[in-house]
Amino acid sequence: MEQKELLNIITDNAEYVGAYNIRVNGKLLERSTNEFVDIVSKKDRDGIDIIVKDNTVNQTILIPVILTKGEITDKVYNDFYIGKNCDIKIIAGCGVDNCSSCTSEHDGIHSFYVGENSKVKYIERHYGHGEGTGKKILNPVTNVVLEKNSTMEMVTTQIEGVDNSKRVTNATLKESASMVVNEKIMTNLNQKADSEFYVNLDGENSKAKVSSRVVAKDDSKQSFYSNVQGNSKCFAHVECDAIIVGNAKVSSVPKIVANCPDASLVHEATIGKIAGEQLLKLLTLGLSESEAEKEILNGFLK
């Protein structure tokens, strides 16, 4: 697979206008900055600082990472310092194309410091490709601190082809801050994916909504763990829906802790095969069973 094709998959064909940083096989390939966004290489370790000025709006920042060979472990620290009153979009993610028999691993540690009244949409896509026997491993960590009245919408997608992944999201929300997370993961064959959320609702009127939709096929295994601490008058809703196809195994472990009597916390989880009535409905519309299954799974992960 060509570099460009891999980049397009993980950035969903986004255009490289504005600030961006492309990393290939552990090295910087290309970088662009502008008057609103600065990107600086870290001096003490691998990674970059992305600095967004106060009042920056309508900017999209792209920071894709790709690995195109085996026998590589790429650990990178990317820190985002987002000023006050911003409204921006960040597209990140990692694509691994490993045709060798050796392992490719990318551990991206992204930390966000979101200033007061700012709004951030963070899109992260992960994708693995390659016929080789080498494992494709991705372990993303996302740390988020949301200042007063700031919001973050985080959309993470692990599309396919990743043998092992462990994603950890840590978030601290201050007064009236809100966070919405939409996670979509699909595993097949013998793949394994774990996802953990640790959310601290420290500020009064802070809100968190975490939705995880996963499809586990064949003999793959997935686990979801969430730990939400309501430390003030706050609201949280955590929802995990999993569809099992074949002999896959899925576990969902919720933990919601109200450390304040005014905390309102909800966790919902459903795990099971495709509902029979959903298949029936689409059959009555003229689809075959395999077509119906495909429509249901595609819609679920869209």
Add this chain to the structure above:
Amino acid sequence: MIELKNICFFSEGKQILKDINLVFNNEITVITGPNGAGKSTLAKILMGIVKPTSGSIFYNGQEITNFSITERAKMGFSFAFQQPVKFKGLKVRDVLKIANKQKDVALSRYLKNVGLCSKEYMSRELSGDLSGGELKRIEIATVLARNTNVNIFDEPEAGIDLWSFNNLVKTFQDFQKEINGIFIMISHQEKMIELANKIVLLNSGQVEKIGTKQEVMPLILNLNKSCKGCGV
């Protein structure tokens, strides 16, 4: 024309349908009767969702008893479920597009037919975020969108408010005029029964009467009056 010959259906040792012989022509047929009469089972047998224990089904002279749901759908059968199905992820637009590959503008007509604004509903997820009445109307729209010759509605009025129900009756009338096909409806509603060219009264798994409203209504009222078990 659909012809049912000697249809019987057993479930868990209990006979649900007993030797049903019926003919459905290009007209509106309402199947009515008390709860547990076997109406929904009969509708599902017509669509292939339930296989009869014995008996045969013919459509325009061809035997379709062993045809799958998909095969019947492709032949021009459509079915509106009594309990609308929810989908996490699929939007109203997605399901309408499966029913009919037309573009949004053309599909909006079918939402309008059931009293829903396409701008408001096309991008909504077909999930629990919609009310029961909204889901039910979208379920009916998916059938209207298919423009098929055979249309089976299992209690289309269930969960629909009175105002929308009156509009729905008009929609069904117009739809049948346009399609001029086989329109089969399971219903208890007098207004729906009034629409029918033919009424089939089902009781305890058997056809008790086939006729016009004037012929069947007195029997329906009698059924409602008498309760053999307690004499009420």
